[in-house]
Amino acid sequence: MLYKTNAKSLLLTTAIVSWALLLLNILISAEAINQPGAVKISIPYINNFLIVIFIVSVFLYQRISSENLKGIDFITYLWTLFSKAGVAAYASLALFLGYRLTINYTNIDSPSLLHFVYQINFGLLVVFLAKSFYIWRQLLLYHKNKFLQIAWDWFELLIFGTLLLTLLNFNYTSYIFLPLLALLSFYILFLCTNLKWVAYLTFNNKSRSLVLLGAILLSCYIFINFFRQFADSPDLVIDYTDVGFLLLAMLFVGLYTLAAFLVSLFSLPTSSVFEQKSEDLLNFQRLSQSIQQGQSEAQVYDMLFESTIKASDASAAWFELIRNSEPQVTHLLSINAEQITRIRHLLLAYNIQNIDYINNNLDRNPGFRDLTLPWKSLIILPIKSKKHLSGVLYLLKDIEQGFDRETTNVLRTFTSQTILTIENLRLVTESLQNERYKEELKIATQVQESLIPKTFPTDSWFEIATHAVAAKEVGGDFYDFLQLSESRIAIIIGDVSGKGISAAFHMAQMKGIFHGLMQQDMPPSEFMKQANSALSRCLEKTSFITSALYIIDYRMKGFMFARAGHCHTLYYNSMMEDVFYFQTDGLGLGIIRDKSYNNHVREMYYDYNPNDVMVIYTDGIVEARSPDNDEYGEDRLKYMLTQTYHLEAEDIKCAIINDLEDFTGPGNLYDDQTLLVIKFKPTQPNE
Amino acid sequence: MKITQEIKDNTIVMTLDGELDASSSVILDEELSDPKIMEYTKILVDCENLNYISSAGLGVFISHLQRFEDAQIKLIFYNMQDKVRNVFEILGLDLLMTIVSDYEEARTVSNE
Numbered sequence: 001m002l003y004k005t006n007a008k009s010l011l012l013t014t015a016i017v018s019w020a021l022l023l024l025n026i027l028i029s030a031e032a033i034n035q036p037g038a039v040k041i042s043i044p045y046i047n048n049f050l051i052v053i054f055i056v057s058v059f060l061y062q063r064i065s066s067e068n069l070k071g072i073d074f075i076t077y078l079w080t081l082f083s084k085a086g087v088a089a090y091a092s093l094a095l096f097l098g099y100r101l102t103i104n105y106t107n108i109d110s111p112s113l114l115h116f117v118y119q120i121n122f123g124l125l126v127v128f129l130a131k132s133f134y135i136w137r138q139l140l141l142y143h144k145n146k147f148l149q150i151a152w153d154w155f156e157l158l159i160f161g162t163l164l165l166t167l168l169n170f171n172y173t174s175y176i177f178l179p180l181l182a183l184l185s186f187y188i189l190f191l192c193t194n195l196k197w198v199a200y201l202t203f204n205n206k207s208r209s210l211v212l213l214g215a216i217l218l219s220c221y222i223f224i225n226f227f228r229q230f231a232d233s234p235d236l237v238i239d240y241t242d243v244g245f246l247l248l249a250m251l252f253v254g255l256y257t258l259a260a261f262l263v264s265l266f267s268l269p270t271s272s273v274f275e276q277k278s279e280d281l282l283n284f285q286r287l288s289q290s291i292q293q294g295q296s297e298a299q300v301y302d303m304l305f306e307s308t309i310k311a312s313d314a315s316a317a318w319f320e321l322i323r324n325s326e327p328q329v330t331h332l333l334s335i336n337a338e339q340i341t342r343i344r345h346l347l348l349a350y351n352i353q354n355i356d357y358i359n360n361n362l363d364r365n366p367g368f369r370d371l372t373l374p375w376k377s378l379i380i381l382p383i384k385s386k387k388h389l390s391g392v393l394y395l396l397k398d399i400e401q402g403f404d405r406e407t408t409n410v411l412r413t414f415t416s417q418t419i420l421t422i423e424n425l426r427l428v429t430e431s432l433q434n435e436r437y438k439e440e441l442k443i444a445t446q447v448q449e450s451l452i453p454k455t456f457p458t459d460s461w462f463e464i465a466t467h468a469v470a471a472k473e474v475g476g477d478f479y480d481f482l483q484l485s486e487s488r489i490a491i492i493i494g495d496v497s498g499k500g501i502s503a504a505f506h507m508a509q510m511k512g513i514f515h516g517l518m519q520q521d522m523p524p525s526e527f528m529k530q531a532n533s534a535l536s537r538c539l540e541k542t543s544f545i546t547s548a549l550y551i552i553d554y555r556m557k558g559f560m561f562a563r564a565g566h567c568h569t570l571y572y573n574s575m576m577e578d579v580f581y582f583q584t585d586g587l588g589l590g591i592i593r594d595k596s597y598n599n600h601v602r603e604m605y606y607d608y609n610p611n612d613v614m615v616i617y618t619d620g621i622v623e624a625r626s627p628d629n630d631e632y633g634e635d636r637l638k639y640m641l642t643q644t645y646h647l648e649a650e651d652i653k654c655a656i657i658n659d660l661e662d663f664t665g666p667g668n669l670y671d672d673q674t675l676l677v678i679k680f681k682p683t684q685p686n687e
Numbered sequence: 688m689k690i691t692q693e694i695k696d697n698t699i700v701m702t703l704d705g706e707l708d709a710s711s712s713v714i715l716d717e718e719l720s721d722p723k724i725m726e727y728t729k730i731l732v733d734c735e736n737l738n739y740i741s742s743a744g745l746g747v748f749i750s751h752l753q754r755f756e757d758a759q760i761k762l763i764f765y766n767m768q769d770k771v772r773n774v775f776e777i778l779g780l781d782l783l784m785t786i787v788s789d790y791e792e793a794r795t796v797s798n799e
Binding site: 495497498499541542543544546564565566567568585586587588591592593600619631 | 709716742743745746747749750752753770774777778779780782783
């Protein structure tokens with residue numbers, strides 16, 4: 001930055017000094033001409049050298065001063081061009097006229113004054129050219145590609161190269177250089193075709209830019225005219241038209257200004273189309289981004305309504321939101337409720353409701369003609385996804401053929417984008433809802449876990465080990481216990497048909513029934529009968545519950561049990577060293593819902609020995625599947641107990657579960673699994 | 688799960704093919720709920736290719752059991768695989784429902 005400021009002030013000083021020296025030199029030369037006797041000191045090389053220094057310093061100063069384009073506010077650049085450069089021409093004109101007037105009134109023909117004016121105008125010309133040269137560069141290189149950048153760099157290099165001609169005092173009009181200069185002119189013509197920025201001007205901006213460009217063109221004309229007037233003038237010691245560089249720079253500035261002027265002028269009629277297109281694009285963007293911006297459905301419809309009216313230039317419109325399959329007018333434009341009702345009735349009569357419909361000549365249709373509406377074209381656009389109709393948009397225009405294919409396509413794109421946005425908004429809402437359900441299921445899981453006892457009463461006469469997993473968040477398996485008296489404990493296991501929430505509800509019900517009924521201390525078969533009767537009233541038709549209830553009496557060293565359709569109990573008898581299933585009859589609960597159930601339940605009493613093992617489980621264990629779709633089965637379970645009965649209850653359970661997991665493989669849980677292992681111990685407490 | 692029906696006079700022979708799980712039991716429930724089924728007096732269920740029955744599948748049969756009994760429609764299962772039969776037995780359904788070994792026996796039982 002400091003370097004730039006320093007460079008700028010250095011260049012500025014150089015420019016001023018070189019210009020002043022040039023002036024001085026010219027004035028001296030002019031005086032010399034006036035005095036015929038004096039020695040003619042002609043030093044063109046010094047003049048040329050000073051001219052080049054001046055031109056180069058002014059151009060470099062402008063080059064450094066020019067900033068990068070910011071945004072697409074091209075009018076500001078044009079205004080800068082006019083106000084800072086174009087004005088120079090008018091100043092030079094004023095100066096020249098002032099000079100003429102002075103001469104006419106005072107009749108003093110002073111060559112020094114003429115040279116002075118000429119020299120000032122030269123300075124103004126160079127400033128004008130440098131300023132416009134670099135402003136045009138910025139605009140020319142707008143949306144540039146690599147090729148254009150290289151082309152420009154070469155152009156700059158070549159045009160500065162022509163300064164050498166001046167420096168060495170070559171006449172550029174000589175045959176050697178003329179073709180070269182002509183080639184350079186063609187190069188300029190090619191560069192003048194890069195006018196991409198004009199396309200970004202809106203209609204209003206184009207009109208304004210035409211005025212500004214016209215004024216700049218006029219500036220060019222003034223300068224050209226002024227210097228042509230004095231070309232080869234015998235009154236002057238110097239002629240700046242000899243400087244080829246200035247001619248080329250003027251050619252570039254003038255041509256580019258002319259090209260911009262003409263392109264702006266001829267693209268004026270089409271600019272409104274481009275404006276509309278770019279606005280459509282912006283509106284599409286707004287619609288598609290409305291999800292990220294957290295906008296509601298209502299805001300999306302607002303956007304749709306506004307955008308489609310703008311895009312189609314509709315003279316009237318309304319939008320109906322379909323709520324609970326009832327249309328409800330939410331947006332209105334230049335139409336009243338009564339007209340809407342009449343149009344709707346007519347559409348209903350024609351059976352063209354909520355479908356894509358275009359009528360570009362309403363007067364040709366007798367039904368619409370009778371309505372005497374002020375409109376002549378109608379388009380109906382339903383906002384409809386595959387299964388859901390969200391709303392219907394009606395657009396009306398007061399001219400025939402109002403909705404051509406192009407407009408219709410744009411409108412359809414708007415509606416499909418809206419549909420997409422609305423669907424996405426709903427999906428977002430739904431996923432939030434799902435998130436909430438998941439949270440509630442988590443709570444349900446916790447509640448259910450609290451329903452299953454974690455710890456059994458620890459007693460020295462038996463050990464118990466438990467295992468329970470649910471296939472889903474909540475399950476239908478359950479077990480529980482109740483200490484009936486000091487020496488008696490009731491243990492229940494059960495499985496509600498089905499899985500998930502409904503099973504979990506029935507499981508909780510069953511727990512309630514167990515605790516309610518067993519407070520009265522009844523035998524297992526009686527419990528099953530009463531539980532069946534209770535469940536008959538509340539279980540839905542296709543549901544049933546299997547259960548088994550054991551009442552263990554350690555003082556009697558025996559247990560009483562009843563099975564209601566539940567899996568057979570696996571037992572190890574240490575006296576006989578035998579592992580077997582208790583084969584008892586018993587119908588599941590809720591299958592027969594009347595008194596006849598009483599005939600379907602049996603009770604059994606069994607004396608246990610120390611070290612006997614009882615394995616109670618649900619069908620999730622024996623019906624577990626391997627990857628090859630084989631069932632785990634009762635036989636494998638029985639075999640496992642024959643291998644492990646000598647272990648502690650906890651170890652037996654672990655061995656069975658490990659074997660089961662080996663069998664099914666990981667992540668292969670389709671049903672709730674519950675397993676209880678009870679081992680009777682030889683030591684008797686309190687005796 | 689594939690369920691096919693074959694009608695012979697006053698008898699429907701229903702063939703179950705595959706696994707009767709929670710989703711396929713819905714189809715079975717629809718078939719058994721069809722009011723036309725009440726026009727027949729016998730429903731013979733061929734279980735030869737029934738590889739698995741879930742509690743939901745059992746629930747469907749249980750829920751229609753009383754209705755068929757009231758309408759004096761005989762529901763007879765035959766050709767049942769051992770493991771499926773075991774599921775029926777554990778639940779105690781073998782005492783409520785008629786399960787026979789083959790089609791001939793099913794016809795004989797249904798004509799009693």
